[in-house]
Structures are given as C-alpha cells and as structure tokens.
Amino acid sequence: xxxxxxxxxxxxxxxxxxxxxxxxxxxxxxxxxxxxxxxxxxxxxxxxxxxxxxxxxxxxxxxxxxxxxxxxxxxxxxxxxxxxxxxxxxxxxxxxxxxxxxxxxxxxxxxxxxxxxxxxxxxxxxxxxxxxxxxxxxxxxxxxxxxxxxxxxxxxxxxxxxxxxxxxxxxxxxxxxxxxxxxxxxxxxxxxxxxxxxxxxxxxxxxxxxxxxxxxxxxxxxxxxxxxxxxxxxxxxxxxxxxxxxxxxxxxxxxxxxxxxxxxxxxxxxxxxxxxxxxxxxxxxxxxxxxxxxxxxxxxxxxxxxxxxxxxxxxxxxxxxxxxxxxxxxxxxxxxxxxxxxxxxxxxxxxxxxxxxxxxxxxxxxxxxxxxxxxxxxxxxxxxxxxxxxxxxxxxxxxxxxxxxxxxxxxxxxxxxxxxxxxxxxxxxxxxxxxxxxxxxxxxxxxxxxxxxxxxxxxxxxxxxxxxxxxxxxxxxxxxxxxxxxxxxxxxxxxx
Amino acid sequence: xxxxxxxxxxxxxxxxxxxxxxxxxxxxxxxxxxxxxxxxxxxxxxxxxxxxxxxxxxxxxxxxxxxxxxxxxxxxxxxxxxxxxxxxxxxxxxxxxxxxxxxxxxxxxxxxxxxxxxxxxxxxxxxxxxxxxxxxxxxxxxxxxxxxxxxxxxxxxxxxxxxxxxxxxxxxxxxxxxxxxxxxxxxxxxxxxxxxxxxxxxxxxxxxxxxxxxxxxxxxxxxxxxxxxxxxxxxxxxxxxxxxxxxxxxxxxxxxxxxxxxxxxxxxxxxxxxxxxxxxxxxxxxxxxxxxxxxxxxxxxxxxxxxxxxxxxxxxxxxxxxxxxxxxxxxxxxxxxxxxxxxxxxxxxxxx
Numbered sequence: 001x002x003x004x005x006x007x008x009x010x011x012x013x014x015x016x017x018x019x020x021x022x023x024x025x026x027x028x029x030x031x032x033x034x035x036x037x038x039x040x041x042x043x044x045x046x047x048x049x050x051x052x053x054x055x056x057x058x059x060x061x062x063x064x065x066x067x068x069x070x071x072x073x074x075x076x077x078x079x080x081x082x083x084x085x086x087x088x089x090x091x092x093x094x095x096x097x098x099x100x101x102x103x104x105x106x107x108x109x110x111x112x113x114x115x116x117x118x119x120x121x122x123x124x125x126x127x128x129x130x131x132x133x134x135x136x137x138x139x140x141x142x143x144x145x146x147x148x149x150x151x152x153x154x155x156x157x158x159x160x161x162x163x164x165x166x167x168x169x170x171x172x173x174x175x176x177x178x179x180x181x182x183x184x185x186x187x188x189x190x191x192x193x194x195x196x197x198x199x200x201x202x203x204x205x206x207x208x209x210x211x212x213x214x215x216x217x218x219x220x221x222x223x224x225x226x227x228x229x230x231x232x233x234x235x236x237x238x239x240x241x242x243x244x245x246x247x248x249x250x251x252x253x254x255x256x257x258x259x260x261x262x263x264x265x266x267x268x269x270x271x272x273x274x275x276x277x278x279x280x281x282x283x284x285x286x287x288x289x290x291x292x293x294x295x296x297x298x299x300x301x302x303x304x305x306x307x308x309x310x311x312x313x314x315x316x317x318x319x320x321x322x323x324x325x326x327x328x329x330x331x332x333x334x335x336x337x338x339x340x341x342x343x344x345x346x347x348x349x350x351x352x353x354x355x356x357x358x359x360x361x362x363x364x365x366x367x368x369x370x371x372x373x374x375x376x377x378x379x380x381x382x383x384x385x386x387x388x389x390x391x392x393x394x395x396x397x398x399x400x401x402x403x404x405x406x407x408x409x410x411x412x413x414x415x416x417x418x419x420x421x422x423x424x425x426x427x428x429x430x431x432x433x434x435x436x437x438x439x440x441x442x443x444x445x446x447x448x449x450x451x452x453x454x455x456x457x458x459x460x461x462x463x464x465x466x467x468x469x470x471x472x473x474x475x476x477x478x479x480x481x482x483x484x485x486x487x488x489x490x491x492x493x494x495x496x
Numbered sequence: 497x498x499x500x501x502x503x504x505x506x507x508x509x510x511x512x513x514x515x516x517x518x519x520x521x522x523x524x525x526x527x528x529x530x531x532x533x534x535x536x537x538x539x540x541x542x543x544x545x546x547x548x549x550x551x552x553x554x555x556x557x558x559x560x561x562x563x564x565x566x567x568x569x570x571x572x573x574x575x576x577x578x579x580x581x582x583x584x585x586x587x588x589x590x591x592x593x594x595x596x597x598x599x600x601x602x603x604x605x606x607x608x609x610x611x612x613x614x615x616x617x618x619x620x621x622x623x624x625x626x627x628x629x630x631x632x633x634x635x636x637x638x639x640x641x642x643x644x645x646x647x648x649x650x651x652x653x654x655x656x657x658x659x660x661x662x663x664x665x666x667x668x669x670x671x672x673x674x675x676x677x678x679x680x681x682x683x684x685x686x687x688x689x690x691x692x693x694x695x696x697x698x699x700x701x702x703x704x705x706x707x708x709x710x711x712x713x714x715x716x717x718x719x720x721x722x723x724x725x726x727x728x729x730x731x732x733x734x735x736x737x738x739x740x741x742x743x744x745x746x747x748x749x750x751x752x753x754x755x756x757x758x759x760x761x762x763x764x765x766x767x768x769x770x771x772x773x774x775x776x777x778x779x780x781x782x783x784x785x786x787x788x789x790x791x792x793x794x795x796x797x798x799x800x801x802x803x804x805x806x807x808x809x810x811x812x813x814x815x816x817x818x819x820x821x822x823x824x825x826x827x828x829x830x831x832x833x834x835x836x837x838x839x840x841x842x843x844x845x846x847x848x
Contacts, residue, residue, distance in 0.1 A: 113759075113761075114690075114691050115688075115691075115760075115761035116687070116690075116759040116760055116761045117690040117760070118759075137691055138691050138693075139691050159637065162635055166634065167634065170608065170612065171635065173612075173641065173644070174608060174612050183821075189821060189822055189825070190819075193757070193801070194759050195757040195759060195778065195799075195800055196609070196757065196778045197598075197609070197648070197757055197779075199801050199803075199816035199817075200815070200818050200822065200826055201645060201648070201649055201653075201829060202598070202611055202644050202645055202648055203645075203822075203825070205611060205641045205644030205645060206640055206641055206644070206645050209637045210641075213640075224691075226691050226692050226693045226694070227693060228693050229693045249552040252552055252554060252665075255575055255665035255666070255668065256665070257664060257665065294693070294695065294712065294713075294716055295693060295694075295695070295715070295716050295719045295720065297715035297716065297718065297719040298713045298715050298719065300715065301715040354631075354633040354634070354635045354636055356553055356555075358550065358553065383635070386633070386635050387633050387634060388633075388634075388635045421631070421632055421633070423631050423635075423637075424638050425636070425637050425638050426633070426635035426636060426637065427637060428637075430637070430638055430639075434638070438639065442628075442638075442639060443627075443628075445625045445626070446629065449621060449625075449627055449642070449833070450639055450640055450642075452832035452833075453832050453833075455828075455832065456825065456828035456829045456831070456832045457825065457828075468639075469639065469640075
C-alpha cells in the first residue's frame with residue numbers, strides 16, 4: 001500500500017503551505033521532504049546531536065535563496081543554513097519545524113583577480129579549491145582549517161575558521177573583503193567591499209563567525225596572498241610539556257613569527273605515529289612543529305635561529321624536514337591527530353578552548369589531574385602559537401554514564417579556560433554544543449546586547465534559533481547566573 | 497594612569513536621564529574628521545594607562561584614554577609595534593580615538609588594519625552598562641564580534657573604555673626603494689608585488705616616484721632587494737613618517753582633500769586634481785577643487801568610495817552614502833547599542 005509518509009501526515013497547515021510554496025519556487029529535486037532524503041542532513045560533524053528538519057532546500061541561485069527567505073519570513077518558519085556539514089559545534093543542527101537551507105549547489109569560483117589580489121566565489125566552494133584555482137597566479141587563500149579538503153568557504157565565514165597558520169596569517173575575518181548576504185526578509189545586501197575599507201560599520205567582522213544567526217551568505221570575496229617561496233618545518237621533541245611551552249615563548253620573544261607552531265602531547269604523538277608513521281619520536285612527552293616560510297634566504301636564517309632556541313630551551317631532539325615530502329609527512333601526523341585518536345578509542349570528544357599561552361603548564365596539569373579523577377584519557381593537540389588548545393577526551397559511549405562524565409569533564413576544562421583569561425571556543429564556534437558555557441563567559445548585560453544586535457538583523461528570531469547565544473532564562477537554569485524576572489535590561493526582547 | 501570608568505558611567509547614566517547628546521572626546525586630534533560633534537563633552541583621555549602587556553603573549557591591553565605615544569613607546573622598548581602603524585594627527589592622540597576612527601597607516605595592505613589587530617574591548621553602551629567583548633587571546637569565536645564592530649564606528653555605538661590589541665615584533669630590517677615613473681606604471685608595479693613573494697610592507701606613489709618599503713629579516717630584505725633592484729633611499733623613515741602623519745606638502749595644498757578607496761590595480765582616475773597613492777594604490781588622496789558630486793561619481797564608476805577629509809565645502813554626506821537597506825540596518829544596530837541616540841549623534845552619518 002502506498003500512502004503518504006507519516007511525516008507528511010503530521011504537517012500543520014503552515015507547514016503544508018511552506019512545502020507547497022517551496023515546490024513552486026524551486027525545480028524538482030531541490031526540495032526534500034522524505035525522511036530518507038532528510039537523513040544525511042540530520043547532523044553536522046558533531047554527531048551526538050541529531051534531528052531531522054521538516055524540509056531541506058537546495059537552491060542554486062541567489063534569487064531562489066531570496067524567494068525561500070521571503071516565504072519563510074511570511075510564514076514565520078525558522079531557517080538553518082548549511083555548508084559542507086563539517087562544523088564541530090552543532091551549528092548546522094536542523095530544527096524539526098524548520099527549513100534546512102543547503103548551499104551545496106553554490107560551487108562556482110566566479111573570478112580570480114590577481115592584480116587586485118582577490119577572488120570571488122560562491123559559498124559552497126571548498127576552502128582548498130580556492131587555493132588550487134589561485135595557484136596558477138602563484139597565489140593562495142591563507143586560512144587552512146584541518147578539514148580544508150571538505151569544508152566550504154561559506155561555512156568558514158559563518159564560523160570564522162582558523163587553521164594551523166593563523167598566528168602569522170590570521171583567521172577568516174582577516175582574509176575576506178566582501179560578502180553578499182540574504183537577510184531573513186529576503187533582501188540582498190553587500191557587506192564590506194572589494195576595496196580595503198568599506199563605508200559604514202564593520203558589518204563584515206560582525207557577520208564573520210555569526211554562525212548563521214544574522215543572514216545567509218551567498219557570495220564571498222576573499223583576499224589572496226602570494227605563495228611564499230619556501231616553507232620548512234622543524235620538529236622538536238621534549239621530555240616535558242612545560243619545556244615545550246617555554247620554547248614557544250622563547251621563539252616569539254626572539255621576534256620570530258612562525259607560519260605555524262603546533263604542539264602535541266604524548267598520547268597524541270603516539271596515536272598519530274601509529275596511524276600515519278610520520279616519524280615522530282614515540283617516547284617524547286611533547287613535540288613542537290615549527291613551520292617557517294618566506295624567501296629562501298629568510299627561511300635559512302630563521303631555521304638556524306629557531307634550532308638554536310629550541311636546543312637552548314631543553315629540546316631533546318631537533319630535526320629539520322629534509323625535503324618537501326618529509327615536511328608534508330610531519331604535517332600529516334598533526335593534521336591526522338583527530339582521526340588517529342579515533343582509532344585508539346571508541347569515541348572521543350574534542351574541546352576547543354583558547355588560553356593565554358603562559359597559562360599552558362597550569363591548564364595541562366589540571367587537565368591531567370582531572371583525567372585521573374574521571375578515569376578518562378586525554379590527548380592534547382595545541383595551536384601553540386595562538387593559545388588554542390584541543391584536548392581530546394577519550395571515552396566509550398556504550399559504557400553507561402561515560403558520555404555524561406565526559407561532558408562534565410569537558411565543561412570543567414572550558415570553565416578553566418575562561419578562569420585563566422581565555423575563551424570557551426577558539427575556532428569551532430558555540431553552536432549547540434557550548435551554548436551553556438556562554439553563560440560562564442558572558443554576563444547578562446553582554447548576552448542581552450547580543451540578542452539586541454541579533455534583533456537588528458532578524459527581529460523575529462527565525463535565523464538558526466537556539467544556537468550561539470543562550471537566553472538569559474537558560475543561563476539562569478544553568479546556574480551560572482542569577483536573573484530576577486523583570487530586572488532584565490531588555491524586558492521587551494524575545495529570548496530565544 | 498587612572499580608572500575613570502565610574503565617573504564616565506555616571507555621566508552616560510545622567511545623559512540618558514536628561515536625553516543629552518554626548519560628544520566623546522579623547523585627545524581631540526581627530527576632531528576634524530566626520531560631521532561636527534554635537535552635545536556635551538564626555539572626556540575620555542583621563543581614563544588612561546596600560547593595564548597588561550607581556551611581549552611573549554603578543555597582546556597589549558590599555559585604557560582607551562592612554563596616549564598612543566605612550567603605547568608605542570612601551571612596545572618599542574620590547575622590540576614590538578602596532579601592526580597597523582596608525583596615524584596620530586596630533587601629540588595627544590589616544591588609543592580609543594585611534595580605534596574609534598579605525599585609521600591605519602602605510603603598512604595596512606600588508607600587515608592588516610586597526611580592526612585586524614583588535615582582540616577585545618570593554619565599553620559603555622547607551623544603557624550605561626559596562627560590557628566586555630572579545631578577550632586577550634588571538635582566537636575567540638564566542639559571541640558576535642562586537643569589538644571589531646567598534647573599530648571605525650566613530651563612537652556612535654558606545655564609549656570605549658579598554659582595548660586589547662594584537663601586537664607584533666618590529667621587523668629586523670627595512671629598506672626603501674625608489675623609482676621614477678608615471679602613475680600608470682607605478683600602479684602596475686605596486687599591483688604586481690601583490691602576487692610575488694616579496695616582503696613589502698608599504699608602497700606609495702608621490703611626485704612622480706614610486707616608493708617601495710621592504711621589511712623583514714636581514715636576509716629577506718637583502719634577497720628582495722637583489723631580486724627587485726633599484727635605487728635605495730638612505731634614511732627613508734622620515735618620509736614614511738610624514739606620509740603616515742600627512743605632513744608632506746601634498747596634504748597642505750590649500751585645496752579640499754579627499755580620501756579615495758579603490759581596488760589597487762585601478763587605472764589612474766580621470767578626476768582633475770593632484771593625486772598621492774598610498775597602500776600600494778588602494779588608498780588614494782586627491783586634492784581637488786572639483787565638485788564633491790563629480791568626484792563621487794567618478795570614483796563610484798571605478799567601484800570605489802570617497803570620504804571628504806579636510807577643507808571641503810559643507811557636505812550633506814562626508815562618508816560615502818550607504819544604500820537604503822544597508823543604512824536602515826545601521827540605524828537598527830545603532831539603536832540596539834544606543835537606544836536613546838546619545839553617542840556622537842550625526843558624527844558619521846546624519847540620522848545615525
């Protein structure tokens with residue numbers, strides 16, 4: 001017997017109007033409602049949160065996005081935007097009563113303008129594809145998140161993605177010039193400019209990292225940089241993580257800004273080594289990978305200086321990659337650290353706090369103490385140059401209570417990051433995952449200001465509701481903040 | 497070196513009560529920018545002092561009234577600098593004014609703007625609330641990037657109390673090359689450098705000469721000079737300093753001065769007047785008697801925008817007018833921070 005799927009039977013009149021309206025706006029195949037078709041969109045890379053959306057739309061023109069937004073605005077239906085779904089904080093988690101708007105069909109590189117050092121691309125273009133296209137001009141796009149072969153530039157903007165080269169080359173916010181954005185009302189806005197500064201407020205900065213809460217990004221103009229003549233990596237081993245941390249400070253104090261400066265601890269080293277055989281010293285307590293780039297002469301000059309600094313700061317072994325193949329191999333170990341840990345544990349939970357660099361010994365010591373207390377192993381990988389720490393907590397979700405213990409452990413790590421003057425998220429975003437930790441980092445005044453700012457873009461709260469900024473009520477329940485009803489600084493605002 | 501935030505908060509609180517517009521005033525060095533200030537002065541320069549600076553962390557936090565000169569002296573002592581080489585435009589320039597105006601010097605295209613260095617801030621909003629955004633770490637994506645929104649907002653969204661900035665080591669070596677050529681050739685040369693791995697940190701075209709400043713390690717500068725060739729200017733620092741501070745005679749011709757932003761490779765613009773090209777051609781200064789409307793039209797045709805900088809006739813719009821939907825969004829954002837419209841009213845745009 002063929003009857004309508006149960007999901008369709010449960011639709012309200014508004015949902016019925018929405019689905020019919022979307023079918024009228026978009027070509028066949030661009031509107032998905034069958035639960036089987038919705039399944040691939042139920043989560044992003046934070047798979048512990050899953051939910052089927054009411055409908056998935058796959059527009060391919062800006063006009064279609066505008067029409068979808070107008071319809072959703074008219075019917076007051078929430079919209080969640082999605083790029084490649086590689087996000088690590090649940091930012092693209094769908095809503096049961098909402099539209100999931102996939103930008104997957106926006107995959108064209110519109111133009112590369114080498115004389116002006118910029119490229120204009122659609123949001124669904126993969127991060128690495130931009131650099132590949134710019135290579136013909138000797139140029140590249142600098143931010144390189146570990147997921148760069150899959151993640152899209154639209155998602156990078158929404159999350160303000162970083163990568164291993166941020167210390168020298170900055171985050172997404174430092175490497176884009178202009179966005180085209182469709183508002184919840186369906187209006188198309190140009191934000192920023194092809195020129196270095198744009199008139200008016202710096203909305204480009206505001207949109208970057210806004211996690212789909214302020215608008216739908218439909219076009220991105222990025223800056224391109226000249227590809228350095230040479231890049232070289234030094235690997236240094238230490239018998240103590242504190243010494244490795246001090247070596248990082250010494251390199252920076254010497255006036256050298258490496259292109260990348262990464263640290264891994266013993267468990268991460270061993271997991272990576274077993275996985276990709278990068279040639280890491282398995283018995284080291286910590287390794288540093290220090291990449292230097294620039295002209296030939298400059299790199300040679302810095303290699304000598306950095307090797308000296310590392311040795312002086314207690315490195316037990318210092319190795320310079322002998323050729324490009326070995327350089328790639330050293331990086332492969334680091335870039336594979338997450339899947340490598342995935343091989344040695346049924347599950348792992350990746351944290352993303354940033355701390356002032358000199359607090360590293362204290363934070364690692366505390367994590368190690370808690371690791372013993374909770375009976376959960378932790379592997380640490382660290383963007384040491386910019387203080388961004390990724391502790392990976394190893395656990396087994398099939399053991400009763402272990403996920404809950406892991407989450408509690410993780411919360412304590414993030415709280416510690418805030419206490420030492422850092423932040424709960426360096427580059428993965430708040431999304432669904434860290435919404436409660438926002439109550440630790442911000443007071444009610446800041447949160448109310450965030451909601452007011454959001455309302456300036458999206459007064460009805462229809463863009464990605466429930467993510468990134470917690471309601472004051474939620475924080476009150478979380479226990480980090482005490483709110484008396486009626487004493488909010490913005491009683492007129494909706495709290496979503 | 498004192499914390500005046502309580503008094504400042506009280507003044508904002510009182511101004512809200514009496515609906516008195518406030519003119520936030522630091523060192524008064526950039527008073528000439530934008531529309532004329534209105535309202536009661538909110539003095540910001542006494543709220544002063546460097547709060548935290550550890551060179552190894554590459555971060556400096558200071559109260560907004562701290563003199564820029566004091567900050568630069570502290571950085572210099574540790575061999576570091578503000579990446580964006582901000583112009584002072586006066587001996588009393590403060591950190592807060594510099595950030596609020598969002599101005600950057602000759603290094604901007606190569607080392608980033610004021611907004612790129614901004615990591616966090618403490619501010620008073622238009623409800624007299626003391627709020628903190630961002631932080632003192634390089635990477636931070638918790639919450640909207642309000643700190644960067646404050647850069648270049650001309651104090652219309654709030655009173656800056658503290659700023660944390662990313663700082664960097666001063667380059668070990670620097671060398672300036674000079675070459676005589678026409679403007680068109682200069683634009684081509686400066687644009688070509690963008691796709692070459694050369695350690696350029698400033699490039700400008702002035703009185704028939706293109707100036708290229710190389711900066712980096714000793715070896716990097718030496719090798720780049722060998723590759724590029726050309727004549728070297730001994731002791732070029734005073735030249736770059738007078739470009740940064742607009743002390744070259746070009747800036748004092750007596751004619752109205754306009755700031756023109758275009759894509760760097762844009763061909764010479766056929767607008768009558770004298771031109772000086774900074775930022776490798778991306779920021780162009782025009783001294784001209786041509787009507788503002790004609791200048792805007794000519795620049796817009798090249799995809800750029802114009803700010804009336806100094807000496808212009810009273811203009812309805814000093815900054816480039818915004819398209820209506822974008823301006824509406826600006827007004828809503830302004831209200832979200834400053835619901836009673838008391839901060840630097842009309843300084844940036846009328847009705848904002």
